[in-house]
Amino acid sequence: xxxxxxxxxxxxxxxxxxxxxxxxxxxxxxxxxxxxxxxxxxxxxxxxxxxxxxxxxxxxxxxxxxxxxxxxxxxxxxxxxxxxxxxxxxxxxxxxxxxxxxxxxxxxxxxxxxxxxxxxxxxxxxxxxxxxxxxxxxxxxxxxxxxxxxxxxxxxxxxxxxxxxxxxxxxxxxxxxxxxxxxxxxxxxxxxxxxxxxxxxxxxxxxxxxxxxxxxxxxxxxxxxxxxxxxxxxxxxxxxxxxxxxxxxxxxxxxxxxxxxxxxxxxxxxxxxxxxxxxxxxxxxxxxxxxxxxxxxxxxxxxxxxxxxxxxxxxxxxxxxxxxxxxxxxxxxxxxxxxxxxxxxxxxxxxxxxxxxxxxxxxxxxxxxxxxxxxxxxxxxxxxxxxxxxxxxxxxxx
Amino acid sequence: xxxxxxxxxxxxxxxxxxxxxxxxxxxxxxxxxxxxxxxxxxxxxxxxxxxxxxxxxxxxxxxxxxxxxxxxxxxxxxxx
Numbered sequence: 318x319x320x321x322x323x324x325x326x327x328x329x330x331x332x333x334x335x336x337x338x339x340x341x342x343x344x345x346x347x348x349x350x351x352x353x354x355x356x357x358x359x360x361x362x363x364x365x366x367x368x369x370x371x372x373x374x375x376x377x378x379x380x381x382x383x384x385x386x387x388x389x390x391x392x393x394x395x396x397x398x399x400x401x402x403x404x405x406x407x408x409x410x411x412x413x414x415x416x417x418x419x420x421x422x423x424x425x426x427x428x429x430x431x432x433x434x435x436x437x438x439x440x441x442x443x444x445x446x447x448x449x450x451x452x453x454x455x456x457x458x459x460x461x462x463x464x465x466x467x468x469x470x471x472x473x474x475x476x477x478x479x480x481x482x483x484x485x486x487x488x489x490x491x492x493x494x495x496x497x498x499x500x501x502x503x504x505x506x507x508x509x510x511x512x513x514x515x516x517x518x519x520x521x522x523x524x525x526x527x528x529x530x531x532x533x534x535x536x537x538x539x540x541x542x543x544x545x546x547x548x549x550x551x552x553x554x555x556x557x558x559x560x561x562x563x564x565x566x567x568x569x570x571x572x573x574x575x576x577x578x579x580x581x582x583x584x585x586x587x588x589x590x591x592x593x594x595x596x597x598x599x600x601x602x603x604x605x606x607x608x609x610x611x612x613x614x615x616x617x618x619x620x621x622x623x624x625x626x627x628x629x630x631x632x633x634x635x636x637x638x639x640x641x642x643x644x645x646x647x648x649x650x651x652x653x654x655x656x657x658x659x660x661x662x663x664x665x666x667x668x669x670x671x672x673x674x675x676x677x678x679x680x681x682x683x684x685x686x687x688x689x690x691x692x693x694x695x696x697x698x699x700x701x702x703x704x705x706x707x708x709x710x711x712x713x714x715x
Numbered sequence: 716x717x718x719x720x721x722x723x724x725x726x727x728x729x730x731x732x733x734x735x736x737x738x739x740x741x742x743x744x745x746x747x748x749x750x751x752x753x754x755x756x757x758x759x760x761x762x763x764x765x766x767x768x769x770x771x772x773x774x775x776x777x778x779x780x781x782x783x784x785x786x787x788x789x790x791x792x793x794x795x
Contacts, residue, residue, distance in 0.1 A: 467771075
């Protein structure tokens with residue numbers, strides 16, 4: 318018995334994949350040709366498995382802002398936000414985020430994981446209660462475990478189940494934090510936030526929504542599912558990331574609770590890590606501005622989402638329950654999922670392979686995501702790569 | 716208020732499908748190593764128990780639970 322024994326299942330899978338000559342986890346992007354095309358594991362592919370939803374990673378204004386920040390401020394801050402790591406850009410971005418979300422307070426974190434994990438671990442501690450959606454992201458589960466509150470799950474996207482669980486809490490509702498996501502990262506389905514907010518109004522508690530995958534996608538201003546559902550006043554905290562629609566890295570929390578400005582100094586993932594590099598802050602600020610100036614990006618994104626979703630559905634694939642920029646294809650057999658992921662790469666489409674426990678069920682997923690920057694022709698080539706899988710499968714069976 | 720035996724009886728009921736050939740379900744049955752419950756199935760078990768007894772079962776108690784006996788005992792403690 319050694320410390321390493323518990324890693325044996327991972328070692329076994331790695332060996333199995335190596336024998337198959339497949340490298341789905343940690344595939345190497347050798348060269349980026351644009352925001353939508355790259356050389357991955359030696360194959361020229363269309364990127365259909367990134368979170369570059371608005372396609373802003375090569376936007377000239379973002380690139381220029383980042384370069385200027387490097388020239389003027391250097392490559393890193395070398396310190397915590399609480400010490401020497403708060404530059405004028407960090408403060409400006411917080412103000413701009415608060416203005417964008419129409420909230421009083423904002424905190425900028427070094428990553429989206431640090432933002433979500435930090436807020437979830439700090440807001441509720443021992444003696445408090447967390448009620449979370451069963452399909453919550455790992456950053457939420459890690460945070461609530463660290464915080465030490467009593468953690469209760471409700472069935473995924475099921476407001477009636479949430480109602481039942483909040484009712485059982487009785488007086489403990491006063492110390493309860495409800496946590497859901499806007500769009501769920503694996504299947505791309507949206508939280509029924511209007512109904513969830515209604516349950517919260519009925520019982521009480523505070524509500525935190527992780528809009529990591531919905532920023533820039535939904536609502537009149539692109540603020541996410543809460544805005545689209547018309548329930549922003551019921552959401553106490555919004556957390557999210559700069560690493561998806563804003564094309565950089567970092568995270569945020571916004572709130573109308575004045576206490577957030579004090580809470581920041583209790584969040585260990587805010588204090589005990591270096592702050593985001595100046596270039597990251599600069600490109601994020603530019604991207605946030607562009608996202609607001611170009612609402613047409615949202616329209617392009619959704620047009621592409623519908624095109625891919627409809628195309629894969631027409632081919633007969635089992636796609637996610639609702640149209641979204643994340644289109645997940647469910648594959649029952651794990652080995653088939655691995656084989657198909659590899660064939661898609663050969664056919665010129667990079668997607669994400671997701672296997673349990675990362676997938677929400679015992680099935681595997683070929684998770685595709687679209688970008689506003691994809692052309693219709695590129696979306697059609699992704700669909701074509703999936704069609705080629707079926708053709709090959711038919712030949713193999715014959 | 717349900718007691719240890721009431722919890723035990725319901726846990727046995729829910730776990731019946733997991734008692735594969737050759738495995739006799741008893742208080743010392745181990746949920747993961749013996750009955751082969753996946754993490755998703757453990758969560759499903761918790762949800763069913765919560766609904767049956769109309770109670771809240773925090774996930775925090777799970778790391779200390781290995782057997783059917785551990786689970787029934789933990790639920791009894793929660794309710795009292």
